[in-house]
Amino acid sequence: MIPGVYMALITFPGVVVHEFAHQLFCRLCGVAIFDVKYFQMADPVGYVEHEPAKKPAHQLLISVGPFIVNNILALALAFPAAIPVFMFNDGSLFDYLLLYLGLSIAMHAFPSTGDAKVMWNTIWHGEDTPLWLKIITVPITGLIYAGAIGSMFWLDLAYGMGVAFGLPILIVKFFSQLM
Amino acid sequence: MEEFSNRINLRSAGCAKCHDPKYERGYKVRLCKDCRRELSRYPLKREVIWGALGVSVILLLALFRLPAYFRAGVDYMKGVQLAKEHKYVSSEKIFTATLQKFPGHTSSLVHLITAAYFNDDLTRTDSLFSVLRATTTTLDDEELMDELSLVTDNSRYYDIQDDSIRNQWDILKQDTTAYRKVLEDYLLKAPYDLAAAVDLAYLYLDLKNYKGTDSLCRKAIHDAPLFRPAYFELLSSLKDQKKYEEGLTLSNELLAQNTESLSALLSLATFQLKLKKDKEALATARQAFKLWPDTPDVLAILSLACHFNHQQEESARMLAKLKNMTSADNTQLADLQNFITDKTPYRD
Numbered sequence: 001m002i003p004g005v006y007m008a009l010i011t012f013p014g015v016v017v018h019e020f021a022h023q024l025f026c027r028l029c030g031v032a033i034f035d036v037k038y039f040q041m042a043d044p045v046g047y048v049e050h051e052p053a054k055k056p057a058h059q060l061l062i063s064v065g066p067f068i069v070n071n072i073l074a075l076a077l078a079f080p081a082a083i084p085v086f087m088f089n090d091g092s093l094f095d096y097l098l099l100y101l102g103l104s105i106a107m108h109a110f111p112s113t114g115d116a117k118v119m120w121n122t123i124w125h126g127e128d129t130p131l132w133l134k135i136i137t138v139p140i141t142g143l144i145y146a147g148a149i150g151s152m153f154w155l156d157l158a159y160g161m162g163v164a165f166g167l168p169i170l171i172v173k174f175f176s177q178l179m
Numbered sequence: 180m181e182e183f184s185n186r187i188n189l190r191s192a193g194c195a196k197c198h199d200p201k202y203e204r205g206y207k208v209r210l211c212k213d214c215r216r217e218l219s220r221y222p223l224k225r226e227v228i229w230g231a232l233g234v235s236v237i238l239l240l241a242l243f244r245l246p247a248y249f250r251a252g253v254d255y256m257k258g259v260q261l262a263k264e265h266k267y268v269s270s271e272k273i274f275t276a277t278l279q280k281f282p283g284h285t286s287s288l289v290h291l292i293t294a295a296y297f298n299d300d301l302t303r304t305d306s307l308f309s310v311l312r313a314t315t316t317t318l319d320d321e322e323l324m325d326e327l328s329l330v331t332d333n334s335r336y337y338d339i340q341d342d343s344i345r346n347q348w349d350i351l352k353q354d355t356t357a358y359r360k361v362l363e364d365y366l367l368k369a370p371y372d373l374a375a376a377v378d379l380a381y382l383y384l385d386l387k388n389y390k391g392t393d394s395l396c397r398k399a400i401h402d403a404p405l406f407r408p409a410y411f412e413l414l415s416s417l418k419d420q421k422k423y424e425e426g427l428t429l430s431n432e433l434l435a436q437n438t439e440s441l442s443a444l445l446s447l448a449t450f451q452l453k454l455k456k457d458k459e460a461l462a463t464a465r466q467a468f469k470l471w472p473d474t475p476d477v478l479a480i481l482s483l484a485c486h487f488n489h490q491q492e493e494s495a496r497m498l499a500k501l502k503n504m505t506s507a508d509n510t511q512l513a514d515l516q517n518f519i520t521d522k523t524p525y526r527d
Binding site: 016027029030031036076079081083088098172173176 | 187205206207208210214215216218219220221223224226227230231234237238240241242244245248249251252253254255256257260277280281283284285287
């Protein structure tokens with residue numbers, strides 16, 4: 001079994017994009033950042049240290065930022081390569097590079113348990129958090145923990161493959177029925 | 180005292196960075212507005228910027244190729260769907276275009292072979308088989324193998340299996356009596372040879388031996404329901420015998436194999452007109468015209484169907500188009516004019 005840190009090394013573009021997404025949402029929400037590590041060979045493999053967000057909704061955005069950014073970027077990169085490779089068996093080296101990037105980035109789309117912990121403490125235990133936000137935080141936190149448990153059984157890899165390899169084909173199939 | 184690398188002092192009485200007493204209220208970390216703004220814009224490392232630029236270039240190149248691949252993917256999936264719906268004329272066009280873009284795509288090639296077979300284009304089916312043999316050693320996909328074997332199983336019926344008859348075919352066909360005798364004798368020994376059966380059925384039809392034609396064709400259809408020439412001979416026989424209801428049923432059976440089959444649509448429209456089902460005939464003729472707008476037989480049947488539906492203007496337009504075609508058959512044209520002007524009755 002490959003330890004998580006080596007898996008992260010192989011898929012390091014995803015880790016960098018993951019941390020970059022946290023940083024991006026901190027900037028968009030005006031949250032001060034104290035330190036950023038895009039990649040390291042230790043646990044955690046990357047982090048963004050920032051002040052607690054004033055608004056609970058900002059904390060939610062910062063925590064789930066990688067899910068939004070990594071998925072969109074992974075899909076945009078893998079889509080043009082998945083069609084020739086998986087539909088027409090006609091992939092070039094460039095296509096395989098795109099698929100590698102797409103897979104690595106999608107694999108790290110799930111927020112870490114550390115992200116979930118911060119989000120839970122800020123939102124669930126926050127005094128001025130609206131009820132709707134508390135309610136949607138519960139399944140999100142649950143999903144993040146489920147993803148973390150699943151990553152022990154390569155769920156992150158399966159998820160990455162689903163987004164980078166499977167989703168483009170599903171989208172093409174969907175549009176073929178619409179058009 | 181807790182300190183970060185960028186000189187943040189969390190226990191400072193004022194701003195944790197610049198110690199300005201005017202810090203923003205309501206935050207857990209005391210920072211003045213300017214410092215918070217500056218810290219939220221934490222600088223990206225140079226390596227990350229270069230990496231991001233590299234990924235952006237790759238992304239742009241990838242997105243530039245996306246529309247063409249997306250179109251090809253959507254078209255291919257549409258082709259697969261059309262083939263599932265037995266619309267082989269439309270699917271043949273799509274798979275031909277797909278193979279021009281991806282010449283090594285085995286699935287498209289197999290689907291194209293099937294489409295060519297059901298479009299009764301045996302020459303193309305054979306040439307595509309040659310391409311498949313030259314490019315593909317083994318097929319791993321079970322569904323494709325099944326699809327291919329369906330065509331190979333039925334294609335073998337198209338040639339008489341006896342070499343001596345096949346080799347003499349050019350000479351024999353000039354003497355129909357001798358050829359008939361050869362085929363009758365041969366079929367006693369080889370009743371399984373459906374190509375011989377259909378050849379004999381054709382000779383019987385020429386001699387107006389409808390019983391012989393019908394029994395040979397029905398046996399062939401029973402033995403190999405996807406061997407299409409037997410249907411065509413039987414349809415001709417049924418038309419000559421004025422068995423229009425039976426012809427209509429058989430045309431529909433043929434159409435179920437390929438809902439866009441030219442021969443099946445023409446037969447169906449003909450039988451519908453003979454049975455005075457004029458509206459249905461017009462719809463069938465229009466369907467054929469949509470697929471083959473420049474085929475003389477289609478123009479002729481549409482002209483006729485329009486005539487019987489009292490749409491004289493469109494009927495005349497189709498007739499004029501047919502007259503302008505160099506490939507139009509003069510006898511067919513004369514017959515059509517006679518039917519339209521009621522000089523010759525089309526229906527019994």
